Amino acid sequence: MADNGMAQAGAAPHVVVVGGGVAGLAAAFFLRDEPVRVTVLESAARLGGQLSVSELAGVVIDEGAESTYARRPKTARLLKAAGLEDRVVAAGTKSMALWSGGQLRPPLDRQFMGVPCDMDELAKSGVLSEAGVARARQDLTLEQAGREGDVSVAELVAGRLGQEVVDRLVDPFLSDAYFGRADELSFEATLTPLVGASRRRASLAEAAGALLPDPPPPGQAPTTGISTLVGGIGSLPQVLADGLLAASPGSAVRTGATVSRLERRGDGWRVSVDGAAGPEHLEADAVILAVPAAPAGRLLGRLSGTAGATTALAEIPYAGSVIITLAFPRRALEGLRALGFSGYRVPAVDGRALKVVTFSTMKWPHLAGEVDIVRCQAGGSGGEDLLERDDADLVALAAAEVAEVTGVRAAPLATRVSRWGGAVPQYTVGHLERVRRIRAGVAEQAGLAVCGGAYDGVGVGQCVASALKAAEEVLGGLRTQAPAASA
Structure with a gap:
């Protein structure tokens, strides 16, 4: 089935964004006021990728990434444009201690x-x-x-x-x-x-x-710029999707839509989509690939002149992680507040399952209430086997290791296990050269751009910066060419 709104002479150019994670939605959002029509295609049943939020023991809290550097210019620009400035909350307790050699040690200043x-x-x-x-x-x-x-x-x-x-x-x-x-x-x-x-x-x-920042004036606490949103960073994707649709009524955001093929069609593109209604083809003047390295490589693999980029994408490995979130009665962790830590890291050489533990309700003051939330991060490169263990085992393991460090023996009131298989790109030796080869190959394809965590940084803010760059690239190309002819 062909797209009824395919790009035609005189019509607004059509930009298809493949991927509905934060990078893809940010790229689409940055295009909302431009004279283009945007279609976002996400293969999963929900938007957001690794950003997700849900309730635990009455507290709305992130399941994936939980923070960003809100002061970064491009991140600040996005949050302001999305009307989220009033929802930005800075971390209250910032220092991460170190559990090393069987002791909880303060961080180095x-x-x-x-x-x-x-x-x-x-x-x-x-x-x-x-x-x-x-x-x-x-x-x-x-x-x-x-x-x-x-x-x-x-x-x-x-x-x-x-x-x-x-x-x-x-x-x-x-x-x-x-x-x-x-x-x-x-x-x-x-x-x-x-x-x-x-x-x-x-x-x-x-x-x-x-590279250390200048010390703050006397009497003023140091700040890092680490922030989250009231409602969680995981609420950002839907805000961006809603903002796009409100500003650009001709645009669309679709879930359950898997892009199976990308083909050159004259000066534009044909995007083949497998969805609930069956296969269809969308015609586009420009395409932004905001998907992980493997699917990006598969889509580029059929295009001429992209062999170097495809090979480089295949060389980017990914690691999985698991977040075990525990809710305790507030009184159980009361003694930890005096320490002033937002959590602690654990060296891998100590052989523990948990690598990072965050005292979320201490780190984020707006979450403080009747319960304390402890976020436990495990897995990562070399530790993906933990993702195969069942929820009960992971909860017991996390609670035992947290108890050893903190002395908290109370049973959690509620728990949640969030698995992120193959979610985080690994910037192994030679990564910058691989990215150079990818971008060189993509640059040979008029009207095509890439963005996301596989390239210039895995954090939310870095994905946003990558998205802005991709949006600017496709806009620059559209300004220098006529809309794609209908097929």
């Missing part, structure tokens, strides 16, 4: 993305052994080593500061931010701010210190 800046503070923290601290101090006297090409985070950081710094400080940070491991992830793609700084400074510790 002077560190950047897990890389310590102050060796005396590192020694006092007790996180590293005496030998580990002595090895870390060598970074201050080692000659600056040049490097050719990308290397793993572990290789570079261990070479400067020693393996204990990798295991006890940097790897837990990467597990939290990227669901990955330091010996696999790319230094240039994950600790990106340190890349340039490390070339300008003699030591890695000095480079990290140069």
Whole structure:
């Protein structure tokens, strides 16, 4: 069945966005006031991808990603345009402690993305052994080593500061931010701010210190910009979809619509869709692929000139994760409030199932009430086997490990298990070169753009920035060509 509203001369150009996660919906939202008609196609039964929100023990709380950096210009622009400025809530308790060697240890004040800046503070923290601290101090006297090409985070950081710094400080940070491991992830793609700084400074510790923000004025608490939304970050996708449809009545957002094929049709595109009503074909002047690497590669694979991009997409691995959320009586966790932590990270070398634990109702003041919510993150690269365990096992495991750290022995009032299989792209060594090859191949296809977590960052804000870039690319192309002829 052909699209009744196919692109025609004189009609508004038609942009098809493949993927209804936050990147695809943000790209569509950015196009809402432009002279185009947008169709968003999502294969799943709901919008949002890894952003999802539901109620637990009377508290509406995220199941997937829970925060963003609301001060980033592109994120701030999106939230303002979507009318969400009044729903932005900054984290109240920001510091993540470290459960290391059987003790809950305060975070280092002077560190950047897990890389310590102050060796005396590192020694006092007790996180590293005496030998580990002595090895870390060598970074201050080692000659600056040049490097050719990308290397793993572990290789570079261990070479400067020693393996204990990798295991006890940097790897837990990467597990939290990227669901990955330091010996696999790319230094240039994950600790990106340190890349340039490390070339300008003699030591890695000095480079990290140069990137720390200025201290706040006396009496003012430091801020990180980490924020969420009242109603959860998982409420953002529907707001974006509603905003698109309200501003652009000719546009559409569809779920249960799987794009099976992408073909060039003259100056435009034919998008083949499998939906509840059977197969159909949409004609489009431009297409934005906002899907993970594997489906993007399948759709590009039939196009001429995209072999390099398709190969590069196939080289991006993904890791799965599981979030176990526990609701406790408020009095059960009362003693933790005095510590002032938003949660804690656990080094993988300690062999625990949980990698990150967040005290959600302490981190987000607007959630405070009669219950305390504890969010437990497990899985990630090398730990996907946990996703195969049943809910009861995971809840028991999480409750036991939380009890060991916090001393809380009360049984949870309510629990929730959220599995995210193969959800997080892994920026392994060579990732930036792969992205370069992907973008070069896509650039050869007029009216085609890509966006999402597979390319320039896995966070919500980075996906938004990627979406804006894709929207601007297709708009620029549409301004220089006539609408696609009907087929």
